[in-house]
Amino acid sequence: MQYSGLNNFLSRGAASLATGPVALVFAEDDVELDTTLRHHQQSGFDSVVVFMPTVFDLPPDLTDSVHRVDYDPGAEGAVEAAVNAVIDAAPGIWLYYCFNAEYLFHPFCETRVIGEMLAFHAEERRDAMLCYVIDLYAGDLNSAPDAVSLDEAYLDRSGYYALARADAANHNHPKDRQLDFFGGLRWRFEEHVPPERRKIDRIALFKAKPGLRLRSDHTFDDEEYNTYACPWHNNLTAAIVSFRTAKALKKNPGSTFDISSFRWHNSAQFEWHSRQLLDLGLMEPGQWF
Structure with a gap:
């Protein structure tokens, strides 16, 4: 599931925020991105959402189970802006955020x-x-x-x-x-x-x-x-x-x-x-x- 941006995700991907916990992963680069996503899926998160630039690719086995949002986490204040937008869209839901090559x-x-x-x-x-x-x-x-x-x-x-x-x-x-x-x-x-x-x-x-x-x-x-x-x-x-x-x-x-x-x-x-x-x-x- 792929979304063209943050606003598109919030409007089309509301079902992924209906229950929690939800993991928000910010891809600063593509180093160990696949293992990061799989680790948090296996940890039991109801949904895993990855915010990543369009130049990076997801492994084929993750394209259907991960919500991909086209986004640049490296911009000034971009991570806080995305997390705060999800907070507004998911009141009462447990959220978690991390970056690629990080494991909870x-x-x-x-x-x-x-x-x-x-x-x-x-x-x-x-x-x-x-x-x-x-x-x-x-x-x-x-x-x-x-x-x-x-x-x-x-x-x-x-x-x-x-x-x-x-x-x-x-x-x-x-x-x-x-x-x-x-x-x-x-x-x-x-x-x-x-x-x-x-x-x-x-x-x-x-x-x-x-x-x-x-x-x-x-x-x-x-x-x-x-x-x-x-x-x-x-x-x-x-x-x-x-x-x-x-x-x-x-x-x-x-x-x-x-x-x-x-x-x-x-x-x-x-x-x-x-x-x-x-x-x-x-x-x-x-x-x-």
Whole structure:
């Protein structure tokens, strides 16, 4: 199913937003686009919508099961504009957004689909879920010069930290139950990453409601959506394992020649299993056992 643009999708593709959860994938390039789409289909999303330039092709086996929207995610503000338009068109529906070469993992995802987790999360009176974007990178940049390798993917097993999120409207006092999280390649190679792009937290899973707006820093204008837990106890969090930063660092002429390898003494090969992320403390099961 293909749509000629965002407005055409919203008018013709309303059925894909009737039930959730819905995954919105933004294709900045075509690297691992097919595996990204298949991963989120297998995760249990009711619909998978991909926003992608017309110059990219979908594999034939995905053309009937994925909603393709002709769109340029690389334009300034394009991702927020598309997400906010879908929010307006799908009130009450759980939405998720990511980019190509990113893969969502949630606690016990090998045996429990995304809808089961979100049903439990909603019962705890939560309308959004904090996700950590965990950088993946190829172990050998000679064999994978674009830093992407599913078979030899590595991540950092330490080096993550959080800082209080200052509230500019309240004399820079810390915001309630909000933190800025850092780590991974954006921390180790921060000299190549603009300060506003160094955070690894993203409110990627959320329930749409009228008037809700996604901001450019991956937070929402409803501050409760940006909290990591409710006032009573810890809540579930999820992880998005992502080659996006590694790709950018190797693609950017200003950084590619400074990086011969992303591996260091705290690198570990990614096992593509939620247990590893839980053991490393990179997501939280909360009260969900």
